[in-house]
Amino acid sequence: MSTRDDVLAAVRAALGPDRPLEVAVDRTYRDRDPLPPGADVVDLFAERVADYRATVTRCSPGDVEAAVAAALGAATRVVVPDALWLDVPRCVPDHGLSAAELDAVDAVVTRATLGIAETGTVVLDHGPGQGRRAITLVPDLHVCVVAADQVVAGVVDAVAALNPTRPQTWISGPSATSDIELDRVEGVHGPRRLHVVLVTG
Amino acid sequence: MGRTFVGMPPFPVAARTALADSQLRRNLAHATGTIRGKRAGAVAELEDWEDLGAQAAAVKDRTLAHLDEHLVALEEALSARGATVHWARDAADACAVVADVARRHGIDEVVKVKSMATQEIGLNEALAEQGIAAWETDLAELIVQLGDDLPSHILVPAIHRNRAEIRDIFRTRMAAAGRPAPDDLTDDPAALAAAARLHLREKFLSARMAVSGANFAVAETGTLVVVESEGNGRMCLTLPDVLVSVVGIEKVVPTWRDLDLFLRLLPRSSTGERMNPYTSMWTGVTPGDGPQEVHVVLLDNGRTRALADEYARQALRCIRCSACLNVCPVYERVGGHAYGSVYPGPIGAIINPLLRGVGQDPQVDALPYASTLCGACGDVCPVAIDIPGVLVHLRTAVVDAHRSDTRPTAEALAVRAAAWTLGDARRLALAEKAAGGAGRVRRGRGMPGGRGAVSWLPFAGSRWTGARDLPLPPRESFRAWWRRGGGTEEGRR
Numbered sequence: 272m273s274t275r276d277d278v279l280a281a282v283r284a285a286l287g288p289d290r291p292l293e294v295a296v297d298r299t300y301r302d303r304d305p306l307p308p309g310a311d312v313v314d315l316f317a318e319r320v321a322d323y324r325a326t327v328t329r330c331s332p333g334d335v336e337a338a339v340a341a342a343l344g345a346a347t348r349v350v351v352p353d354a355l356w357l358d359v360p361r362c363v364p365d366h367g368l369s370a371a372e373l374d375a376v377d378a379v380v381t382r383a384t385l386g387i388a389e390t391g392t393v394v395l396d397h398g399p400g401q402g403r404r405a406i407t408l409v410p411d412l413h414v415c416v417v418a419a420d421q422v423v424a425g426v427v428d429a430v431a432a433l434n435p436t437r438p439q440t441w442i443s444g445p446s447a448t449s450d451i452e453l454d455r456v457e458g459v460h461g462p463r464r465l466h467v468v469l470v471t472g
Numbered sequence: 473m474g475r476t477f478v479g480m481p482p483f484p485v486a487a488r489t490a491l492a493d494s495q496l497r498r499n500l501a502h503a504t505g506t507i508r509g510k511r512a513g514a515v516a517e518l519e520d521w522e523d524l525g526a527q528a529a530a531v532k533d534r535t536l537a538h539l540d541e542h543l544v545a546l547e548e549a550l551s552a553r554g555a556t557v558h559w560a561r562d563a564a565d566a567c568a569v570v571a572d573v574a575r576r577h578g579i580d581e582v583v584k585v586k587s588m589a590t591q592e593i594g595l596n597e598a599l600a601e602q603g604i605a606a607w608e609t610d611l612a613e614l615i616v617q618l619g620d621d622l623p624s625h626i627l628v629p630a631i632h633r634n635r636a637e638i639r640d641i642f643r644t645r646m647a648a649a650g651r652p653a654p655d656d657l658t659d660d661p662a663a664l665a666a667a668a669r670l671h672l673r674e675k676f677l678s679a680r681m682a683v684s685g686a687n688f689a690v691a692e693t694g695t696l697v698v699v700e701s702e703g704n705g706r707m708c709l710t711l712p713d714v715l716v717s718v719v720g721i722e723k724v725v726p727t728w729r730d731l732d733l734f735l736r737l738l739p740r741s742s743t744g745e746r747m748n749p750y751t752s753m754w755t756g757v758t759p760g761d762g763p764q765e766v767h768v769v770l771l772d773n774g775r776t777r778a779l780a781d782e783y784a785r786q787a788l789r790c791i792r793c794s795a796c797l798n799v800c801p802v803y804e805r806v807g808g809h810a811y812g813s814v815y816p817g818p819i820g821a822i823i824n825p826l827l828r829g830v831g832q833d834p835q836v837d838a839l840p841y842a843s844t845l846c847g848a849c850g851d852v853c854p855v856a857i858d859i860p861g862v863l864v865h866l867r868t869a870v871v872d873a874h875r876s877d878t879r880p881t882a883e884a885l886a887v888r889a890a891a892w893t894l895g896d897a898r899r900l901a902l903a904e905k906a907a908g909g910a911g912r913v914r915r916g917r918g919m920p921g922g923r924g925a926v927s928w929l930p931f932a933g934s935r936w937t938g939a940r941d942l943p944l945p946p947r948e949s950f951r952a953w954w955r956r957g958g959g960t961e962e963g964r965r
Contacts, residue, residue, distance in 0.1 A: 278560070285776045301732070440752055456665045459703055
């Protein structure tokens with residue numbers, strides 16, 4: 272017998288011939304509003320992203336490039352994915368940069384798939400305008416452009432909208448650790464700074 | 473490097489040593505107190521928290537009831553997406569798979585994402601025997617590995633270490649493992665995290681193979697999920713060419729949308745955050761993005777043994793949030809090492825006996841007793857595992873497993889003697905008379921309610937009085953009192 276057959280046989284033996292009765296799952300939690308009464312989805316998203324000590328700037332659609340340039344500050348080499356559709360200063364297009372080459376880049380600019388107000392989370396599915404996973408990981412500053420109409424209320428809405436066959440990165444603030452005396456420190460291996468440019472209006 | 477829990481003494485012995493370490497108790501009280509406060513705030517934000525937990529428990533129970541079908545579905549989905557699926561009956565099977573993959577690529581160094589399953593199977597030690605170095609990249613795991621130490625908490629394995637101890641470990645041990653710590657390293661947590669960043673970055677950039685676990689595995693799609701904070705997980709899951717994930721068979725959830733429960737429960741219950749900084753999800757191989765060779769090892773290692781126990785199988789719902797450790801008065805005082813396993817605390821006290829079986833190892837058999845049964849663990853569990861109930865159930869299992877022992881325990885002898893005494897009215901009367909005599913003779917500290925107590929007895933009675941007072945027997949038994957008319961008006965006077 273293969274190890275596969277052994278494990279499956281052990282599972283079947285453990286469960287026995289009489290399987291427990293079907294347990295019902297009540298899915299009404301999906302219909303409940305996850306936000307405090309009266310909260311505005313976009314305002315709450317901005318507030319909760321900032322709670323993680325990420326920076327949030329709001330701008331109108333016409334000012335995105337200026338807001339991105341301001342967010343990049345003194346960064347001298349900025350990697351951008353295909354199909355970003357933004358003019359980014361000092362940019363290095365990602366034509367399959369190696370990890371070492373990415374390590375020599377200061378910042379990355381991307382779009383996002385959606386934002387979640389309940390948790391202040393930005394989700395990337397690494398499609399157009401977001402790039403492969405490595406480019407948003409190795410540089411020290413991640414500037415992420417999120418449109419107000421991409422923000423959903425809760426985790427339930429996000430999971431329903433996302434495509435599981437795409438690789439995903441859910442980002443809630445800059446990288447952080449609480450491993451030393453449970454004292455939270457922002458900035459370990461991922462980008463130490465996260466700047467969300469929220470495009471409204 | 474590579475200490476293991478093998479040969480640890482049983483809990484009562486190990487706990488005594490831990491209790492004598494006042495530094496350890498200070499570190500633990502500080503850390504668990506902080507996390508309890510944070511968690512309470514994050515949980516209070518969701519009004520339907522209890523309901524989410526109940527539904528998550530239902531999803532897990534449903535899944536376990538048809539685990540074989542979900543595992544086969546998971547295997548199919550993973551294979552369809554270019555992943556190679558392996559099955560492991562035990563630790564040896566799983567370690568051999570990982571070592572084989574490394575050897576096939578001529579790799580002698582792997583980076584690791586924090587993973588309970590790989591700790592459980594002793595993967596680092598097994599790889600070391602094959603000449604393969606496994607580098608832990610989670611900050612707390614790095615502290616434990618560099619300090620040649622053992623993990624003492626599921627979420628924060630170095631919870632027993634304070635900042636000054638961590639600085640000393642980095643200063644003295646980092647150089648032997650790669651880039652040394654800076655000369656002017658202070659004990660500021662930000663400086664310590666920065667030192668770990670520099671030390672590990674050269675490992676991430678050059679690593680060709682990574683090993684991870686998974687928090688969830690979605691049967692319908694073949695998606696694996698890793699929840700983390702530091703970005704070390706993303707580094708390992710993204711940069712190397714080869715990725716091997718060791719996944720316990722109980723980690724499977726049937727559908728993608730089931731994640732909408734667990735991704736709300738886990739971060740709030742675990743670190744007390746609305747969401748952990750990074751969650752990575754991948755479904756087999758994505759051409760041009762991330763590892764191009766993906767392996768998944770589905771691990772039994774005792775899980776089917778736990779599954780066979782119809783009542784206690786609820787322990788397999790566990791999502792490893794560690795909330796039960798942080799609220800446990802026993803854990804807070806003795807720390808994790810005394811449990812002698814990578815799974816400490818209340819969940820460890822049930823998971824270890826369930827995975828390994830009772831009646832063979834005194835260390836395992838002692839674990840269900842490492843609890844006051846106060847119930848805090850069961851109240852806090854986000855997937856509604858009745859931990860106190862399972863503890864009592866396992867105590868019964870331990871007693872049952874020892875019924876045919878040739879040398880009965882002192883407790884068994886005492887209970888047998890009590891049964892003999894209580895089984896006959898005359899024997900009971902004689903015993904009561906003797907006890908009443910003792911009640912008149914012995915004097916000790918008072919107990920609540922004004923009753924006298926004995927605070928010291930010679931061996932073997934000292935095993936009780938070493939930690940507790942023994943209430944004095946009443947001077948007169950109920951039956952004697954009744955006979956002399958205690959139930960009437962005159963008798964009462």
